[in-house]
Amino acid sequence: MTAREGATGGFWRANSLTLVFGGAFLVVLACQAVAGRAEFNEQLTTAGLQQVTFGQYLTSSDFAVDVTENWQSEFLQFFLYIFGTVWLLQRGSPESKKLHEAGPESEAEQRMGAHARADSPRWAGAGGWRQTLYSRSLGIVMALLFLLSWLAQSIAGTAAYNAEQLRELSEPVSWAAYLASADFWSRTLQNWQSELLAVAAMAILSVYLRQRGSPESKPVGASHATTGVEG
Template identity: 55%
Template sequence: MTGQRQREFLKDNALSLAFLLLLLLSLAGQALSGVAEYNDQARTAQLQEISVWRYVTSSRFAVDTAENWQSEYLQFAVFIFLTIWLVQRGSSESKKPGEEGRESDKKQLLGRYVRDDSPPWARAGGWRTALYSHSLLVIMTTIFVLSWTAQAIAGRVASNEERMRELLEPQTLGQYVTSPDFWSRTFQNWQSEMLAIASMAILSIYLRERGSPESKPVGMPHDETSADD
């Protein structure tokens, strides 16, 4: 890849690359602070300290990571689905009132309105177009389910490690996923995600950030939902 093409690639994908970099930095911060906390507790209990590598491959790190991921992807899946059918007048996160639903083929560029440069599965018709029409929600929901499953499995292992240190009987997976601890941690994450989405939908009615696609134009009236004609 030439220097010019590299610069174009970085410019065209700057937002994704920036968030991936922030993700890696956040994971590194989580690992370093997490192993420091673990080793501090180990010293207090006169237990063996562990390395960063052992910590990031532990059930404790896995459950904390999966717990955050599942709640984030639940937020995305719920938001994508609800914004098909529900609107919030004046919010940049919503369609205009009266545009609820799946929308017409013309607006979605399907059927006889499909373009030559449309994605192949959008042009294919049949089950492939039907599946592609819901692919974003399907993937977000799948990642949520997988992350929640990983949270349950890793959480059970981490919980049983603590129970063994306290000379308690280990729990089965069924016992763990029906325990108050599991659901308390789960609902703590879910409520924060729902609050964040609700805040964004409501605050974007009245507040602005010039130049951001997540904001309406600064001079647009509060009760106007979209800049689209």
């Protein structure tokens, strides 16, 4: 942070976007846990089984699968968006690069290698595998987070599915069998389609609609055809 940035608001203002959304995430997660436990206990009561405590629900496979199935779809959205926008374009959208800029761009444009500046990240000018890795690090980390949350969802989903099978006096299934089940793919695909719809809607609606002061929007007076310009 520069002296000027520090003078214009301090830590809280300079990090308010992360702090507000991070705090909101924790609040909503807590509310989900409360509502999820209530719903789960209703199901147990209907089945004639003993209800669980809040702590037991937080460590249950039912809570884990509900949380991770949403996480994996969000990380998938950002992974696809980060990599897709390297080559894919939308005329008139601030979510797109300018139409002549498709591709990874030159080292000069990306301030890499010999074009790195004094304040550039150290690996941006390092060259070799470090530069290659760092230049794709955001997409790689998003992909890893997606894969890890998808794995966690599949494991927790198997446990939750088998718990339900046992309550119904049915045979449990293996992890591989659950991956091929309609239950797993129904949970997964209903999240994927909503994320893909949201990205497509944002890309096209930002061509014609505006939000004053938001970097996700073009300036209010920008023409509909203006591409890759943020307000």
